[in-house]
Amino acid sequence: MSASHPNHDSVSTTVMETVNGSHQFTIKGYSLAKGMSPGRYIQSDVFSVNGYDWVIYFYPDGKNPEENSTYVSLFIALASDSSDIRALFELTLMDQSGRGRHKVHSHFDRALEGGPYTLKYKGSMWGYKRFLRRTALEASDYLKDDCLIINCTVGVVRARLEGPKQFGIVPPPSNMxxxxxxxxxxxxxxxxxxxxxxxxxxxxxxxxxxxxxxxxxxxxxxxxxxxxxxxxxxxxxxxxxxxxxxxxxxxxxxxxxxxxxxxxxxxxxxxxxxxxxxxxxxxxxxxxxxxxxxxxxxLNVDNVATTLALADQHQFLQLKAFCLKFVASPANLRAVMKSEGFKHLNQSCPSVLPELLNTVAAADKSSTSSSGQSSKKRSVSSVLGCDTSTTNARQVRRT
Incomplete structure (x- = not known):
């Protein structure tokens, strides 16, 4: 037997690789986020890569108070109850001029002296406290029509064991x-x-x-x-x-x-x-x-009222909540009320109207004082043409 070509009884190969996934996070109304104070953030929806949940945090006034709102901060965080997850990251602030001059901070396509970043527990973050000076951001093409677009790519490191391939036949898709x-x-x-x-x-x-x-x-x-x-x-x-x-x-x-x-x-x-x-x-x-x-x-202003009536009658709770939020939007409320479907909703599901008022009030709660909320609620009640106390009283009598 040759020492350089041993006759092994078995072989195996472990491949270290990344499973990649991306998420685009758009922030509309950037100027309204200014003044939140350092440490306060806007977050993306949770997205999944290789079975782990992630979320993007954008700090319009910076993450640390000592920076005095000079910089905006940007981080990616682990949102799963997991530990010691090793990953590569890329955070990109998109150039909206079309010239492709994006601001990119990336682990990919470069040598890593310390290897991939390790996230020890849920809430662990990777990113930059001084991602970009706020004055530079506001004067750049990254901000257009008061809107920012952030792309995030996560590459979760995994070890994949390769064994000898026994078959080379690709099975057809199911046609059952x-x-x-x-x-x-x-x-x-x-x-x-x-x-x-x-x-x-x-x-x-x-x-x-x-x-x-x-x-x-x-x-x-x-x-x-x-x-x-x-x-x-x-x-x-x-x-x-x-x-x-x-x-x-x-x-x-x-x-x-x-x-x-x-x-x-x-x-x-x-x-x-x-x-x-x-x-x-x-x-x-x-x-x-x-x-x-x-x-x-x-969903649109023409069909949301009939959809809401259907969701209420059959207790489709998620669909109902989605419809209530849509109707309660100031951009949609008056248009919906003029639709034929709203007349049907008012007649067939009167109990929905108080819920709609509560949804409007909840949407305004963060930006309206206590007295302002009451005024807003009374105003919406008059616009809807109903009195919640009267409606509730009718419901009690019917039961």
Missing amino acids: GQGLKDLLDSELGCDIAFQVGDETYKAHKLILAARSPVFRAQFYGPVGNNSVDRVVIEDMEPSIFKAMLSFIYTDVLPDVHEITGSTSTASFTNMIQHLLAAADLYDLGRLKILCEAFLCEE
Whole structure:
């Protein structure tokens, strides 16, 4: 046996690498943040890289009082309950002139004398107390229309063990959803028919039961009827039931444009609202979340009132909170109140109006004195055309 080429029984390789992720943090209304005092910060939303949570902190008056607000400070912090996380970082203040002269502080693409930075515990930070002089920042192209854009890249260090590769075949993506959809469309083996208005839709009891606790109880529960072969669905449009069936078989939000034949955004949103109600009726948790996410993204002054009414009636708490904040925005409030949907909201969900007033008051709390809050609340009450005490009294009498 040659000493230079030993015949090893086994081999392994450890690869040290980084798993990278980026986050863009935009600060609008920079001038309003000045004067917060040193040590006070504006933070980004939490974002995840390699299973760890991170957050960006921007100090408009600097991190330390001794700097006397001469510099702005910028840091990235670990937001997970973890310890001894080793990572590389890059903080970039974007040049908004289009010339690409960004201000970059980076661990990447340079030699590291001490190796990656180690974050010992939740809240550990890396960054710069003297990131940039505030006078220089305010005279630069980093600030445009009172807006700053900060890019952050995190590279979490990990050790990856490589073993001998046994196979070189790439498996195809799953097509189970398409296969089940083909089964539904072909009506092969269907054992249940639904009469929805003038339309009839055939399906498979076992698939419906596997996806919906309501269907499972209806066909296989203690008081269910497994021998039934036809069910009449009332109070639901055929297109909504068809869309719900499509989701049950495919697990993806259906192409509602294809189902309705309409390209109208308003009609699309209206159908998603009805589909959300159907998902709640049949306890389709993932469909509910998909519909809520879509409605949040498409929220505007024309549809927010009807969406809020739906969220209140079905107790979709996250969607309701999102709608309340949208309506309570000074930029949206009066426009929403002029919409037809607001009239429906006022009539069908009067209990929402006091909650709306409280949301407006909470939004103003940080910048308004105690007497100013009362004035604001009374002003909004008169604008809405309601009295919260009267509304609450009506609610008590009804119960």
